[in-house]
Amino acid sequence: MKGERVRIFKERIGLEQRSFVGDDVNQIWNHLDSLIRGVAKDMLGITSWKIHDQKEAWWWNEDVQERVKVKQARFKELICCNEQEKFDTKKILYKATKRLAKRAVVEVKDKAYEEMYISLSTNEGANGIYKLTKARERRQRDLGFVIFIKDENARVLVKDDDIKCRWYHYFKQLFNASRISGEEIER
The missing domain is CATH 1.10.287 (Helix Hairpins)
Incomplete structure (x- = not known):
């Protein structure tokens, strides 16, 4: 909001505000919250939270x-x-x-x-x-599109086979960390 609308907003909040002497802090907070939200809703309107995916x-x-x-x-x-x-x-x-x-x-x-x-x-x-x-x-730019990743030693991997191998070992370690097994999965 700019200019005249800011002035109107302040006036409406000032008119609807009451004295808060002796009130509980939570009551004051709740009243101000509902007051500001109500005035903003009246002045600005409400939007739906639907995202319309109309590209181009x-x-x-x-x-x-x-x-x-x-x-x-x-x-x-x-x-x-x-x-x-x-x-x-x-x-x-x-x-x-x-x-x-x-x-x-x-x-x-x-x-x-x-x-x-x-x-x-x-x-x-x-x-x-x-x-x-x-x-x-x-x-x-997409999270599913990975150009390169780093291995355990912080060395950059660029080749597809190295990246797949790194993901394989990462998920193997991740999912088998709680399981104690002597078997090694052959690749």
Whole structure:
């Protein structure tokens, strides 16, 4: 929050605050907590904690959004339908709407990428190329993708066979530490 909203926030908290003389510290804390949360909730609203995984949605325009909403509405109608005859009709409508939405997405996406590549080919677009490469590098960083690891002696292992062997010994030691056994597993 900035500017006017900060002032309004402070005023609302000041108006709703009461005197705390003689109250228990826990009561004061709980009251202030509920007061601040309530005012913040009224001023800022509530967000759902759902994560919408729409990668690369920067190129979506109003037409695409509208067609996707219509497709989703048709799908909800299809799922809620109980009668077989209506279900078949709604399924045909849903498939047609789905095709139109896909076509709109492809057309807008192609146009957006074409414009992006044209802008990247200019001198001003050179910084955009660096931003794209950094973003791609960040996406490639993954815990499942290990380029190298270290062995017991802190020596870097780079070869795939050495890395697999290190993982083998690590997990063998990890899972068999509590078990006392004289058997050696042959590899």
